[in-house]
Amino acid sequence: MARLCRVTHWQQVSHLDRRDEWRDDEAFLDEIARSARTNCLHLDHHGRVQATEAGLHSTALTGGRQPGDLFLGQVGDDFWWVRRDAEAGRDVRDLDLTDEQTQLAFAALALSQWHGSRPTCMRCGAATRAERAGASRRCSACGAQVFPRTDPAVIVAVTDHDDRLLLTHARAWPGNRVSVQAGFIEAGESAEQAVHREILEETGLEVEEMSFVSTQPWPFPRSLMLGFTARADAAGLNLDRRELAWGRFHTREELDRAVVEGRLTLPGPLSLAIVLIRNWADL
Incomplete structure (x- = not known):
């Protein structure tokens, strides 16, 4: 009963380049955070995103990078971050987004919500902190490193x-x-x-x-x-x-x-x- 499936953007090369090779260079991350090509998505604490009828709403990273800002990666010539500071937002599932915006929104949601669910170490209970611009977290006491879960x-x-x-x-x-x-x-x-x-x-x-x-x-x-x-x-x-x-x-x-x-x-x-x-x- 094999059937042909219509090709979706999830079966193709991602619009979003996660730029793993940049994530250990804090000085470079600070530099691109101040770049005119940087965009930041904003989520509220319920995982809803700021958006309009035209799509996702983004801003510059005013004042540069702040603790808790997560680097999503690069799309074309633009750098993308996510910050969880919105007072209210919209459920992504209710939005009519382009393929590119869908991938950005899904990455922002998945990464942000995982960080919010892992404030303490599962081994020893001590506080954890984000590392590599959000690609992982590390325990402040025992040093255990954890990665986003799917x-x-x-x-x-x-x-x-x-x-x-x-x-x-x-x-x-x-x-x-x-x-x-x-x-x-x-x-x-x-x-x-x-x-x-x-x-x-x-x-x-x-x-x-x-x-x-x-x-x-x-x-x-x-x-x-x-x-x-x-x-x-x-x-x-x-x-x-x-x-x-x-x-x-x-x-x-x-x-x-x-x-x-x-x-x-x-x-x-x-x-x-x-x-x-x-x-x-x-x-």
């Missing part, structure tokens, strides 16, 4: 033998939002094993075959989504009502009509979920 998860578009797509509504979601199935990979588990387990746990379906599609970072707070398609017998559908309020298999015509009439709301434009749904819908 949690892998699978996201799966399940179809039945009639090529209908399963969409479900989680109890925690607002309104009539639906999506494909997703879940974290457990310790000592492969991605493929996670697909089998998650689909069985959430829907009661036994996956008969699967194909890997693509990956995407999802910094809410720090996931890497591994996208799959899978096939299962619809007769076995038995939703885990503790997590899923409702769900069903849809034909393309049924889904299109439900979305047009406002009875269902699909995932946002930045998600791998909508890529999986559109790949199926376009066949």
Whole structure:
């Protein structure tokens, strides 16, 4: 059941060059922080970014680099930083961003939120500090160095033998939002094993075959989504009502009509979920 996936910017060379080779040169980092080509994104303490209808809002690094400023890297001729000092912001998932802006925003969110979650050492409990312009943290007591963490998860578009797509509504979601199935990979588990387990746990379906599609970072707070398609017998559908309020298999015509009439709301434009749904819908 191998399928062609539309190419997304996550499958191409990143717009953002992390510039690892600069991160030990504090004098050079201070210099580029004062450069006219430097831009700074601003987040609030809930991980929301300052933005307008036109896209991300950035400023110069007024007064140069400050403690807590994190270097994202270089895009074209411009240098990018992130500072967590905004009073309020907007949820990135609600914005219509260019590919370049999406990559910048996701990097800023993932890095900033990881630093906020690691103020103390997991070995000895002492305070940690950012190093290498935010590429790592180091314990002030025992010297242990830690790096940004990413949690892998699978996201799966399940179809039945009639090529209908399963969409479900989680109890925690607002309104009539639906999506494909997703879940974290457990310790000592492969991605493929996670697909089998998650689909069985959430829907009661036994996956008969699967194909890997693509990956995407999802910094809410720090996931890497591994996208799959899978096939299962619809007769076995038995939703885990503790997590899923409702769900069903849809034909393309049924889904299109439900979305047009406002009875269902699909995932946002930045998600791998909508890529999986559109790949199926376009066949």
